[in-house]
Amino acid sequence: MGHSHSHNHSHAHDLNGRNLFISILLNIVITVAQVIGGLVSGSLALLSDALHNFSDVVSLIISWIANKLVKKKASLKRTFGYKRAEILAAFINASTLIIVAILLIFEAMERFQNPQEIGSNLVIWLSGIAILGNGFSVLLLKRNANDNMNMKSAYLHLLTDMMASVAVLIGGLLMKFYQIWWIDSALTFAISIYLIVMGWNLLKDSFKVLMLFTPESTSVDAIVEDIQRIEVIKNIHHVHIWQLNEDEIHLEAHIDFNKDIKLSEFDIILNEIEELIFHKYEINHINIQPEFGKCDAKDVIVQD
Template sequence: MSHHHKHSHHHSHGDLKGRNLLISIFLNIVITVSQIIGGIISGSLALLSDALHNFTDVLSLIISYIANKLSKKSASTNKTFGYKRAEIIAAFVNAASLIIVAILLIIEAIKRFQNPEEIESNLVIWLSFIAILANGFSVLLLKKDANSNMNMKSAYLHLLTDMMASVAVLAGGLIMKYYEVYWIDSVLTLVIAIYLIYMGWDLLKESTRVLMLFTPEEIEIKKIVAEVNAIDGIKNMHHVHIWQLNEDELHLEAHIDFEKDILLSEFDVKLLEIEKLLFEKYHINHSNIQPEFRKEDTKDIIVQD
């Protein structure tokens, strides 16, 4: 059996990611405390909902920070993969929390819409404007890493949706100040909540697929098997498993029947050819191949273990 590792990713700037997360955590703690106090004083549900969302931002950023640190820990004999999945778990938790918060906001918005209350709009305007600036800065800090890391993407989405929510709250504050239309506060809260569900759902599905060891959607197993079977000397590729460990590692394990009882050195040559195909065409950088010759086992592509 051969176990091959080919790393395709560059060294991540973990310390920089950690620093950016800490800055964002501090900013969001300040925003959350300010908005809770301001929401209570002004009577604005939209401001309080934004504060609640900011509080989930703080929690999600702390989770992301811890996961980022854990993911760098070395593997050991009882943790052979180390903590490489910590960031995927963080992404799942953060996405789920976005959706839960959104559902709570929808319930409160409906209640408030039925009984709109007068709101101190000046406080709403100033606090939402400050939140836009702070969250906007945090979004810029995390944007680059969000493109390549699911954990950072979950933190980035929390901050981006909160910045958008603050923009909505600011618009609502201006409408209430100049037109005294107080039911707009509940409508904006509802819009914010729906937007949270929209942003969180894809990330929740993506992180769930990774945690459940599902084959990545872009991978066609039957196509891979057909291409490997076409290599000279190979009779059959079967018992295939393909899964994503994290953003950087895509794993494959399989059994391969050979037409002849070849030497181990000959197998190594074929193995290099298989590994090259898997990596260059499908970006599979960890392959575990079990060679066989006339072994009596199930030859199905997918076998229930």
């Protein structure tokens, strides 16, 4: 038997999809402009920033596709639908974020050893345009970045690229007025370290969801203790708790009763369990298998 406390998130997904689409268009324009500017000015910094923007475009497209997939209905072949699409997108984007950051570190080290004079005026103007474009995209995605791993991964990609563009702008200004050629490399290195830290945290969080780990904020022992306080319950065992996506936490368990109760009585107890677990632990999908005198393993965690 099961239960679900559900909420309507379709409007939020529609808004996220629109914001992602706008960000994709902005980043395509920025990427094309930076490639042309980098080739004209001979700026490796601009070309590398264009590469970062292109990686943003790819990550945003992945996030946008996931946002569309998650709204598809469940079917006989896909009983959960595509509810994990956004978690998978977050994992992919977090992985690419770390890879790009590592490549940036090597690029910064090489550029530090071999600084070269470039056309700074074009670098300054185009990096300024990139900051404005990425800054607008960051504002679009920031609102839901803390509540949705997919949006957070896209947000981090854009925030990173905006910071990289700031580094290019500062480098361009210092090169133009003070001929300090190494500053761009130093700033790029610092941004890359920040990227790795943020990307690693997101990678860990999305990995835990994909692997069906118990959410860190959920205590299995406390849940078992609370349920076993109900008078007619003898034992709760074979417990599984996992997070399906951003909105759903599932619990399934076997409950051994100390007497042979009627189905109508079980429904009353089940409703009590559902309300307790939802309001105290925010678990909104519960599936309980009732048992009486069944000979099976009674451990809380049973390896299937």
